[in-house]
Amino acid sequence: MYVNIAVALPVEHLYTYRVPEEFQDDVAVGKRALIPFGRKYATGYIVEITDTSEREETKDILDVLDAAPVVTAPILRLTKWMAEYYFCSWGVAIKAALPAGIDTIHAIEIRLNAAEPPAMTTDFFQMEQPQVSGEMQRAILKTLRQHVSLSLQDLQKKVGKKRLHSSLNALQKRGLICVEESAKAGKAKAKTIQHIVLSQPNAQEADVVLLEQRAPKQAAVFKVLEELFPNDLPVVEIEELVGFDPRSAIKSLIDKGFVQVYAKEIRRKPMGYFAYQKSSHLPLTPEQDVVLTHITTAIDEGNFAPMLLHGVTGSGKTEVYMQAIAYLLSKGRRAIVLVPEISLTPLLVSRFLSRFEENIAVLHSGLSTGERYDEWQRIRRGDVDVVIGARSAIFAPLDQLGLIIVDEEHEMSYKQDSEPRYHGRDTAIMRARFENIPIILGSATPSLESYHNALNHKYHLLTIAQRVDGRPLPNVEIIDRRHEQGAHLISNALEEAIRNTLAKGEQVLIFLNLRGYANFYLCRDCGFVYECPRCNVTLTYHASLHRLICHYCDFSRIPPARCDQCGSPDVQYRGIGTERIEQDMQLLFPDAEIGRMDRDTVSGKNAHFEILQRFENGEIDMLIGTQMIAKGHDFHNVTLVGVIAAETGLNLPDFRASERTFQILTQVAGRTGRGQLGGEVIIQAYASEHYAILAAQRHDYLSFYNREIAFRQQLRYPPFSRMVNILLQGQDEDFTREIAIQMANTLRNAPQSEHRVAVLGPSPAALTKLRNKYRFQLLLKCEHSNYMRLFVKTQLAHFRELMSLKDVQILVDVDPVNLL
Incomplete structure (x- = not known):
């Protein structure tokens, strides 16, 4: 008996292993196996069992790691599609579908030889010895003498160097150290507590x-x-x-x-801090009722049925979701609900808890390794019927899956920016197709691609055009900053509106999609701007830390008192960020309780929930934040939304810049006027006449769509083509550029069918240097997805055969959403 195994490495093919007789009753597709892989141990995923092997010599598997398959048949099929579509290995895709920390770890332990050579005295470490050459070897021996035994990772940290293999091999050959390799269980495991009982x-x-x-x-x-x-x-x-x-x-x-003590498994409860009260279904508006009827009909029919739910902000999409799921559960089926960010999870989870109590599980990156493992096990055992989470929740091993909901389907955070570079929304659509079930894509501002698919009958379009209880959408006022006197960050109109709102005991949201205190730090004499030495981006000043910080690689330094270039003391902070706005608001409104929600304030566990809970309870009068506050939240006492700089993202070198600006402005405007008090929005902008801002002012999705889709069609951008972004990065700028040019020539000179693939570039990426690597990109466009993928796969393989690429990394991003 043989098994074909996928490994989580960037390799296309599977590996065949022989199954010893002792494991033949245990192996099954979807289980993990411990395998010898080169000079290491590795975890492999069994994807096929066969009686023969094409290779004459095969190694044996070392162990079967699971009593039951951890990868279900639907997830195996889904991850195989991911591997083919997104140009990653099947093993990498499977690993992304499993909770972190369950795979076996290849451990290396280094210790001094038990029979310590006579030469290893104190003097040995202070003088040159014929046995040992090189400072690093002496440093290793000194460190091991202090600690006797260390893991490779700990030894690397203590000697301050990662590449130790040549030094370790030399010391091992001379008999001075022992290097022991083993396979250890991953970090994710059940939590147990000691219990005692009379025997x-x-x-x-x-x-x-x-x-x-x-x-x-x-x-x-x-x-x-x-x-x-x-x-x-x-x-x-x-x-x-x-x-x-x-x-x-x-x-x-x-x-x-008299007694016995045993380990009892207990469940970590990631939702233990949620307080909720049992609630019943709310009465539906006529539009909601029509939408729900369509969804329940699709559930009854039990076929693949993609639906785009376009509902304005405050129209009650979540209530429709919950009533659809309640109907689904009554039929003995289960559901997955995806949200784009963990900042939206607390609100949704609390509402679902009130309706379904603890019949739900939560999966997202904010949970600890152990919490994610426990929730995954609950899902796997069939203990819950509803799974809520970010993009990776689409891999939840739910049996009897009957419905998938993708909330805020337009959000770019559904796209993973590391391998496998899959899109959570599109992967959800494929899972629904494979399992032959309905799927709902919901948004107040659908992506152009999804709306285009609906208009062309690939999706069924469902619309809720009115807010619940007939509440009006908020009035939006645009303040043209070009006509304002002075350099204040807060316009007179916004300041007055805030003052009036706070005086009435109502709440304010202030949106600025830039964190930190100031965007850059410059010398007023010579014009020198401080940039990250590892990335070609300016350093952002964070006043609370008094440091200049790179938001891409986390490099930081203390702001110098004098210019590094000319020595002038006239160095200043410029630009704005949420931290600066918070400080200004505290000066303007000293009696108000002001909170801030951005990546800097939500790094702690449950920080999202705690800030939002304080705001909902009225403990915070004004909440300032980035896109975390712009969507999905439902606060009835918020009657004013202020936008500080509406055009922040408009000038990014990305064809979706206008679409994202319209979406974020429409979403943040929708946070107000959701209760009986009504609401207003004040947008400060310099590009006040841009069509994206004007359409957001009118809450007019259709006029924005019509103008933007004409632009996309003219330039053959999605949805009128499919795109692949090939990014080449390396530490040598000239060499990386040359490789990019040669790849472009290879692609352009390749034979093609009538389905032409347009090759744009190479050009330096918008972020030309990131984490000490220079970046060049090629953008490929084609109207036929299958031909594009075949072309890219064939030509990349051909190019890798021609060129030595060990110093240049090639990253392939299918359907990219971020071209920076």
Whole structure:
């Protein structure tokens, strides 16, 4: 018996291993196997079982790691599609579908040789020895003498260097160290706690009396457990009941056979901090009712049915989702709900908890490794019927899946920016297709691609054009900053509106999609601007840390008092960020409680939830933030939204810049006027006449779509073509550029069919240097997706055969959403 195994490495093919007789009853497709891989151990995923092997010599698998398959048949099919569509290996795709930390780790331990050579005295480490050459080898021996044994990772940290293999090999050959390799279990595992229970509940009275006379502490523990029997008790709770440290008493009772202690698995509860009250279905508007009827009909029919739900902000899309899921559960089916960011998860989870209680599981990157593992296990066991989470939740191993919902389907954060570079929305559509079930894509501002698909009947278009209870959309006023006097960041109109709103006891949202205090730090004498030495971006000043920080690689430094170029003391902060706006607002409104929500303030666990909960409870009067506050939130006391710089993203070198500007402005405007109090929006802009800003002012999606789609059609951008972005990056700028030019020539000179692939570039990426690597990109466009992928796959393989590319990394991004 043989198995074909996928490994989580950038390789296209599968690896064949022989199955020893002792494992033949255990192997199954979807299980993991421990395999020898080169000089290491690795975790492999069994994707096929066969009776023969095309290779004459095959290695044996070392172990089967699972009692039951961890990759279900639907997920295997989905990840195979991902591997083919997004140009990654099947093993990499499977690994992305599983919770982090479950794979076996190849561990390397280094220690001094037990038989320490006579030469290894204190003097040995202070002088040149014929046995040891090189500073690094001496540093390794010194470190091991202090610690005896270290993992490779710990040794690398202590000697301050990653590449130690040549030094370790030399020391090992001379018999000075031992290098031991092993396979260790991953970090993700069930959490257990020690429990204690009586093993002799009917102990002889004489034995108990003897305990009381000779060992009163043991007797006290025994009596506590006797009263609880047949229930057990966590060992950590014994001390509180008996009033002393019970460890030695428990040990003695175990030795005497009176009690037994065992490990009991407990579930970590990532939703334990959510407070909720049970709620019932809300009455639906006529538009909501029509939409729900269409969805329940699709559920009953049980076929693949993609639906685009275009509902204005505040139209009650979430209520439709929940009532559709309730109907689905009544039919014995289950659902997955995707949200683009973890900042939206607390609101959605609390609403779903109130409706479905703890019949839901949550999956997102804000959970600890253990919490994600526990939630995944609950899903795998069938303990829950609804899964809510970010893009990776689409891989939840739910049986009887009957509906997928992708909320805020337009969001670019559904696209992963590292391998595998999959799009969560598109992958969700493929899972729905493979499992033959309906899928809902919901948004107040659908992506142009999705709306175009709906107009062309690839999706069924569902519309909710009115807010619930007939509430009007907020009035939006644009303040043209070109006509304002002075250099204040807050216009007079916005300041007055904030003052009036706070005076009425209502709340304010202030949106600026730039974090930090100031965008850049410059010398006013010579014009020198401080940039990151690793990336070609300006350093952002963060006042709370008093540091200049790169938002891409996290490089930081203290702002210099004098210019590094000319020595002038006239150095200043320029630009704005949420931290600066927060400071200005505190000066303008000293009596207001002001909060800030951006990546700098939500780094702690549950920080998203805590800030939003304080705002919802009225503990914060004004919340300032980036895009985290712009969508999905439902605060009825927010009656004013202020936008500080509407054109922030308009001038980015990306053909979607106008679309994203319209979407973010429409979404943030929709945070107000959701209650009985109404609402208003004030947008500050210099590009006040741009069509994206004007369309957002009118809440007019259709006029924006019509203008933008004409631009896309003229230049053959998506949805009128499919795109692949090929990014080449390397530490040598000239060499990387030359490789990019040669690749472009190879692609242009390749034979093509009538389905032409247009090759644009190479050109320096918008971020030409990132983390010490120079970046060049080629943009490919073609109207036929299948031909494009075949062309790229064939030509990349051909190019790799022609060129040595060990110093240049090639990244392939299919359907890119970010061209920076």
